[in-house]
Amino acid sequence: MAEEKKVKKDHGKWFREMRSELMKVVWPSAKTTAKNTGTVLLCSLGVGACIWIFDGVAVLAVKTLIGLFTH
Structure with a gap:
């Protein structure tokens, strides 16, 4: 019982x-929160756009390489 009281007290x-x-x-403040x-x-959109562009370039590069070796 003494241990239970000690645990509750802690x-x-x-x-x-x-x-x-x-x-x-x-x-x-609300203004700071809105600004952050x-x-x-904006940073998320920028990074997303960079990934989207890189993905498009990578797909184009892979398709070009596949096209070179299949003909």
């Missing part, structure tokens, strides 16, 4: 410490 301490640490966090979200979306 959990309570952990939650209090976690809450205390979360109170120290400086959360970003836009940046992530």
Whole structure:
């Protein structure tokens, strides 16, 4: 029984410490969050476009190589 009380007490301490640490966090404003979200979306689109272009070039190169060796 003594161990159960100690475990429950430790959990309570952990939650209090976690809450205390979360109170120290400086959360970003809505404007900053929107700006960061836009940046992530634009970067994702840019990387996606690069992959799409590379894929197209790679497919064209493979088809050209296959065409050279099949004739």
